[in-house]
Amino acid sequence: MTALQSPFARKLGAFVALSEEELSALDSLYGRRKAFPAGRDMVHQGQTDQSAYILASGWVCSYKLLSGGSRQIVDFQIPGDFLGLRSVLFRTSDHNVEPVTRVEASEVLAKDLLETFSKTPRLATAVLWAASRDEAMVVEHLVGIGRRNAKERMAHFLLELGARLKLVGLGSTSGYACPLSQYLLADAMGLSAIHVNRVLRELREEGLVTFQHGQVEFDDLDGLVLLADFDKTYLDHDGPLLK
Amino acid sequence: MTALQSPFARKLGAFVALSEEELSALDSLYGRRKAFPAGRDMVHQGQTDQSAYILASGWVCSYKLLSGGSRQIVDFQIPGDFLGLRSVLFRTSDHNVEPVTRVEASEVLAKDLLETFSKTPRLATAVLWAASRDEAMVVEHLVGIGRRNAKERMAHFLLELGARLKLVGLGSTSGYACPLSQYLLADAMGLSAIHVNRVLRELREEGLVTFQHGQVEFDDLDGLVLLADFDKTYLDHDGPLLK
């Protein structure tokens, strides 16, 4: 159980130390497992009454389109992330969701979710904690686009992604596998794809990070953290915050 | 009662038609009334265990500081807005809150809030609806900074603010009073104050909107909406969404 935890359990475990009982309650949450091919939207803007999902494998992005045709990616979800928590609670999806890779996700029914929460409140705390972190990340993203230049922004993004992946066992302080194209990066960072390319080259040439062939390698983690003004505290928590 | 509603009641009423009973339950929510002078932070980053507030008068902004000294304003709160709902539920404030003007706000204790929610669920729905709208606004803000140029961004911002103010009776389709300096606008839009000045001049000279002497006047609302790619639907709802 401990060795083969799901990414979701692993992530929650970083926030709240979970008992065997709570872990099994978590298992009962998982509904039907569904697969989605890369590229075709899972969720459309304005769609109502949809399920939530827990990502088991693969990456997705949440984005909004503008009338001019450009798009802004609001955030990425990686394995272990909860998808559509808000839209279950409020039944309003104001953005689209597109799988970046092939994706496997477990459906979570609103009923089961609420039931589990009332039976194991610590689990609810953990999930809401995770949701709160997601919100904070959107704010941090906003700050980055508004007040960081392209290089700092990219550095911060790669570090944050690394921290999140490490939390679910998909990365380490030395690097991680990353399926994002430069076009996706551009839409996330509010840049052009060409500039993304240049920025990545500069970061590489300065010996800070190498992002090539779907692999991010931190060549100088401290230097990168410094450049990005990255808050290292939540990069490094190995034990649960709440015993 | 109906004539002299608080801004908060007025806003919730736009989402959910409230009965007399629900309105009086709302009244019981309001705790001690506090006043804050302009300029001195009400909430600091990292502060724990603080109250929530409902703004009665005045404007505040929520912002984050970067190590370089620049800051990014995440959003503004106006009369009727709930302040710190999240930090009551999660007890983590990851940003600062500064009054833009002198502010009067009613304290809301977590206990009273939850109690009221369980007694009058429709009120809970209304509050969460409002919270959800706030979240959506942060996302829209992110999109604007990432993918709209300065003029479109400013236009969108002024329209959104107008829509929010109209909801609480502090504005109309022709304009509203706005205490924000060009420096505050700059920090909100991710621009320099100088460029904000230029953009405002251009918008004025093109006959779209005039922002001078603390007053925003929509000179050509349709033209502005067009320029900003503004979703007019929630600008215009005069009646409650939920009877």
Add this chain to the structure above:
DNA sequence: CGCCCCGTTGAACTTCTTCAATACGCGTGG
């Protein structure tokens, strides 16, 4: 009166975008 904050404008400069062209890998159909 003088100070400070805010608004305003000009001019030089940086950052990022756009346009254009080339290269590479991979899968498909001939």
Add this chain to the structure above:
DNA sequence: CCACGCGTATTGAAGAAGTTCAACGGGGCG
């Protein structure tokens, strides 16, 4: 098996958008 097309990565050069530096005017307040 190879040619072709498509999506992605890469680079150069010109141009647009926004920043920075510098200076000045006006109004409110101690």
